[in-house]
Structures are given as C-alpha cells and as structure tokens.
Amino acid sequence: xxxxxxxxxxxxxxxxxxxxxxxxxxxxxxxxxxxxxxxxxxxxxxxxxxxxxxxxxxxxxxxxxxxxxxxxxxxxxxxxxxxxxxxxxxxxxxxxxxxxxxxxxxxxxxxxxxxxxxxxxxxxxxxxxxxxxxxxxxxxxxxxxxxxxxxxxxxxxxxxxxxxxxxxxxxxxxxxxxxxxxxxxxxxxxxxxxxxxxxxxxxxxxxxxxxxxxxxxxxxxxxxxxxxxxxxxxxxxxxxxxxxxxxxxxxxxxxxxxxxxxxxxxxxxxxxxxxxxxxxxxxxxxxxxxxxxxxxxxxxxxxxxxxxxxxxxxxxxxxxxxxxxxxxxxxxxxxxxxxxxxxxxxx
Amino acid sequence: xxxxxxxxxxxxxxxxxxxxxxxxxxxxxxxxxxxxxxxxxxxxxxxxxxxxxxxxxxxxxxxxxxxxxxxxxxxxxxxxxxxxxxxxxxxxxxxxxxxxxxxxxxxxxxxxxxxxxxxxxxxxxxxxxxxxxxxxxxxxxxxxxxxxxxxxxxxxxxxxxxxxxxxxxxxxxxxxxxxxxx
Numbered sequence: 197x198x199x200x201x202x203x204x205x206x207x208x209x210x211x212x213x214x215x216x217x218x219x220x221x222x223x224x225x226x227x228x229x230x231x232x233x234x235x236x237x238x239x240x241x242x243x244x245x246x247x248x249x250x251x252x253x254x255x256x257x258x259x260x261x262x263x264x265x266x267x268x269x270x271x272x273x274x275x276x277x278x279x280x281x282x283x284x285x286x287x288x289x290x291x292x293x294x295x296x297x298x299x300x301x302x303x304x305x306x307x308x309x310x311x312x313x314x315x316x317x318x319x320x321x322x323x324x325x326x327x328x329x330x331x332x333x334x335x336x337x338x339x340x341x342x343x344x345x346x347x348x349x350x351x352x353x354x355x356x357x358x359x360x361x362x363x364x365x366x367x368x369x370x371x372x373x374x375x376x377x378x379x380x381x382x383x384x385x386x387x388x389x390x391x392x393x394x395x396x397x398x399x400x401x402x403x404x405x406x407x408x409x410x411x412x413x414x415x416x417x418x419x420x421x422x423x424x425x426x427x428x429x430x431x432x433x434x435x436x437x438x439x440x441x442x443x444x445x446x447x448x449x450x451x452x453x454x455x456x457x458x459x460x461x462x463x464x465x466x467x468x469x470x471x472x473x474x475x476x477x478x479x480x481x482x483x484x485x486x487x488x489x490x491x492x493x494x495x496x497x498x499x500x501x502x503x504x505x506x507x508x509x510x511x512x513x514x515x516x517x518x519x520x521x522x523x524x525x526x527x528x529x530x531x532x533x534x535x536x537x538x539x540x541x542x543x
Numbered sequence: 544x545x546x547x548x549x550x551x552x553x554x555x556x557x558x559x560x561x562x563x564x565x566x567x568x569x570x571x572x573x574x575x576x577x578x579x580x581x582x583x584x585x586x587x588x589x590x591x592x593x594x595x596x597x598x599x600x601x602x603x604x605x606x607x608x609x610x611x612x613x614x615x616x617x618x619x620x621x622x623x624x625x626x627x628x629x630x631x632x633x634x635x636x637x638x639x640x641x642x643x644x645x646x647x648x649x650x651x652x653x654x655x656x657x658x659x660x661x662x663x664x665x666x667x668x669x670x671x672x673x674x675x676x677x678x679x680x681x682x683x684x685x686x687x688x689x690x691x692x693x694x695x696x697x698x699x700x701x702x703x704x705x706x707x708x709x710x711x712x713x714x715x716x717x718x719x720x721x722x723x724x725x
C-alpha cells in the first residue's frame with residue numbers, strides 16, 4: 197500500500213512494509229468474507245431493476261441508460277421525483293410487503309375489529325398507495341428480513357397456537373392460562389416467520405416457527421418451560437391467503453399479501469387516519485392512528501413500519517435487513533434433544 | 544490506486560460517459576462487500592445494518608450516477624454519513640427495556656472466515672480511537688488524503704496525523720517494529 201505523503205507535512209507516515217502487507221491482506225480477506233455474508237446477486241438485481249425503472253422509456257425505443265436519466269439532474273440536483281405514479285410491484289416489493297403484512301397481522305392477532313371509522317382526516321388513498329408502491333419498488337429484486345421486538349405490557353400472558361400467538365392481560369383475575377412474557381422477538385422472511393417469547397429475565401420461554409406453503413401453514417412450537425414441542429398443519433383457504441380481500445384486518449395471519457394492499461384496504465375502509473409526523477427511531481415518521489388507539493408509524497422513505505403501539509398489549513419496534521445467511525438463520529428452529537412431542541393446542 | 548497521491552479512484556462512472564444498468568451491476572458486485580466492510584469497521588454498525596446502509600447509498604446514487612465525478616467516493620461518503628446518522632438516531636432513543644446482549648452472528652461469521660492473524664488485525668483496527676479508526680478505514684478503502692479530509696471534515700494534516708498515530712498503535716498492538724519516524 198502506498199500512502200506515504202509526498203510533501204513535508206507533519207507528521208510523515210512511517211515506512212513499515214510488514215504492517216502495510218498485514219493491513220492490506222486483512223482488508224482484502226475481510227472484504228471477501230463480507231461478500232460471502234451478503235446476498236450480492238439479490239442486491240444487484242434490486243439495483244439494476246431500480247435503474248431500469250428509473251429510466252424513462254419513450255415508445256418504440258430501447259430502455260435508456262441510467263446516465264440519460266441522471267444527467268438531467270447533475271451532481272447537486274435533487275433526486276428524481278419519487279412519485280412518478282403507480283408502478284407495478286416487483287417481486288421483491290411484494291415479498292417485502294408480505295413480510296410486513298405478516299408482522300402486522302401477527303401483532304394485531306386478537307385485535308380483530310379494533311379499527312372503526314375514522315374521526316380525522318383520511319389519507320388520500322390512491323396517492324398514498326402509489327407512494328407506497330413506489331417506495332417498495334425501490335427495494336425491488338430481493339426480500340427483506342423483518343425483525344420486530346415487542347415490549348409487552350407487564351403481566352401479559354402469551355400462548356402459542358397454530359399460526360399465531362394468543363396474547364392476554366395477565367394478573368390474578370385472568371382466566372387465561374399461558375406463559376408470562378416480557379417481550380416478543382419476531383423474524384420474518386418471505387413465507388417464513390419465527391417468534392420467540394422472552395421472559396423478564398431475558399430467557400426464551402417458547403418459540404414458534406411458521407412456514408406458509410401453497411395450501412397449508414405449518415407451525416412448529418417449542419415450549420422451553422415444559423420441554424415439549426408440537427407441530428400443526430392448517431389448510432390455508434383462499435381467504436386466508438389473501439387477507440386484503442377481507443375488511444379491516446380481521447385478525448387473520450396473512451402469508452403472501454402485499455403491504456400496499458393491506459394499506460389500501462385499511463385506508464379504504466377507514467381503519468387508519470393520518471395523524472401528522474413524529475420522530476421515531478431517528479426517522480420523521482408518518483403517524484397513522486386507528487380509532488381504537490392503535491398507532492402505526494411508517495418510514496416515509498420506504499413506507500415500511502417503524503413502530504406500532506397497541507394499547508394494553510405493547511409497543512413493537514421494526515427493523516428491516518437484507519437477507520444474509522446470518523439473518524436468515526434467525527428463522528430456523530431446531531427442537532432441542534430430549535424434548536417431548538405433544539399434541540398441538542386447538543387454534 | 545494510490546491513496547496518498549490524490550488521484551481519483553478509478554470508477555465505472557469515471558470511465559464511462561453513459562452508464563448502463565449492467566455496468567452499475569458489475570460495479571455493485573465488486574464494491575458492495577468493500578463498502579459494507581468499510582461501514583462496519585468505520586462506524587461500528589453490525590453487518591446487517593451496514594449492508595442496509597450500503598444498499599441505501601447505492602440506491603441514492605442511482606439517479607445521479609453519470610453526473611458524479613467520482614461515484615465511488617460519493618458512495619462511500621453517503622454511506623458513511625448515513626451510518627453516522629443512524630448511529631446518532633439510535634443513541635437518541637430512550638430504551639423502554641434492556642435487551643440481553645446477543646452475539647452478532649454476521650460479525651461472528653465474518654470473523655470465522657478470517658485467519659487468526661487477520662482476526663487480530665480487525666479487532667485492533669476496530670479498537671482504535673474513533674477518529675483513527677475512521678481515517679484508517681478510509682485509507683484502506685483506497686481514498687486519498689484530500690478525499691478523506693473532505694469526507695471527515697478534517698484538514699489533510701489532521702488526516703495524516705490520525706493515520707500516523709493509528710499505524711503506530713496498530714504496529715504496537717500487533718508487535719510490529721516501526722521503522723519510520725516523524
């Protein structure tokens with residue numbers, strides 16, 4: 197490596213070939229190892245797809261280069277108008293949306309009918325959804341791994357059931373039996389999700405993994421407290437696979453629906469109202485409020501959820517990651533040796 | 544590329560008047576792992592977050608790619624600023640609860656790929672004081688003093704000074720005798 201200064205500036209760099217060799221070799225090796233952790237092809241496809249989408253395409257001409265689009269602005273120009281109208285969702289957008297939908301639906305499971313007609317200003321649905329579609333299209337070409345951490349209201353009791361988690365307020369007056377949990381950690385990717393209930397001491401009490409197939413949803417749950425596990429398979433009806441056709445989040449677990457579709461449905465039936473902006477997780481997020489008090493904050497840059505608050509249940513923080521072997525490993529569940537298989541509970 | 548000679552780094556954008564998606568894709572394939580590594584080391588973000596930051600930088604660069612005189616430098620600068628902003632935003636958060644520390648599997652996997660000596664180098668690199676770590680990251684990524692100074696808001700002398708001390712610290716921690724002097 198050559199970074200010796202040519203001038204007389206102070207201090208001069210040293211001349212240490214051994215250190216140079218070590219640093220250069222390590223950097224190259226680390227770069228190669230980092231490449232092995234990344235889904236480069238997916239990210240590249242996403243970028244190329246975004247490049248192709250950003251280029252205006254006059255009729256009868258081939259797709260122009262990115263340069264022809266970018267050169268119109270210049271280095272200091274503002275980026276292209278992020279709202280060029282409705283765009284077709286790409287596979288990655290749909291997948292990302294599905295992941296969001298799963299997260300949202302899991303979070304609202306048990307809150308069926310929580311939304312009602314809005315009292316405030318309703319968002320201009322079409323324009324909003326167009327922006328959502330565009331924002332998600334920016335992620336075109338690959339899937340996002342969703343991470344959601346829900347800090348539960350103290351005393352909350354959870355119970356894994358096939359396809360979802362039951363969540364109830366605990367306490368002496370509760371008639372529900374279940375596991376006392378302080379928080380829930382969920383990972384989602386495409387048609388898979390894995391959720392772990394964690395107790396106040398930070399120890400996992402149960403993990404539930406769901407895999408949605410074409411016609412069935414398979415759930416595997418490990419109960420660390422009882423040292424048991426169970427597997428359940430449910431047939432997925434057409435309605436369950438396309439929950440957007442239902443009105444106002446009925447509490448079903450969506451497995452393959454798109455986020456814009458969910459938002460479109462919720463807005464069209466008046467489930468959410470826009471409630472200004474709030475800074476969440478360093479983001480000037482759009483705040484959407486359901487009349488029952490459910491609040492959803494959305495990143496205006498990506499239109500992915502940043503935070504969600506359910507009165508009486510807890511607050512969920514979302515993170516979105518590129519798919520890597522490390523992040524995908526979060527979705528895998530291995531039944532520990534010696535655990536006893538039991539019959540699954542009734543859904 | 545000679546980080547110290549002030550010459551701009553060779554880039555796809557620099558040599559092509561019109562850059563097509565395929566060329567950007569090739570550039571991405573080559574540069575993405577290096578950018579992720581750079582963000583990881585220079586800002587301390589985990590691999591997942593760094594990958595997210597890097598992808599964001601690429602997406603931001605896209606609409607203005609051909610107009611950039613040095614897309615690579617622009618990319619690294621945007622990624623660096625984005626990572627710093629995310630770090631600050633996270634520090635502003637008021638935690639509602641304390642999560643137990645969990646191993647960063649991405650970083651662990653990264654470490655597993657490296658030889659023992661290289662792991663040691665990476666650990667010492669990350670353990671440098673922040674400014675020294677940043678300057679070394681930019682230097683190892685192949686940028687000139689002028690580019691590093693502009694990116695970090697430092698004078699060129701300050702860049703040289705930080706790098707000098709960083710290299711001295713690294714050599715000391717790695718048990719390598721320094722031959723040069725000021």
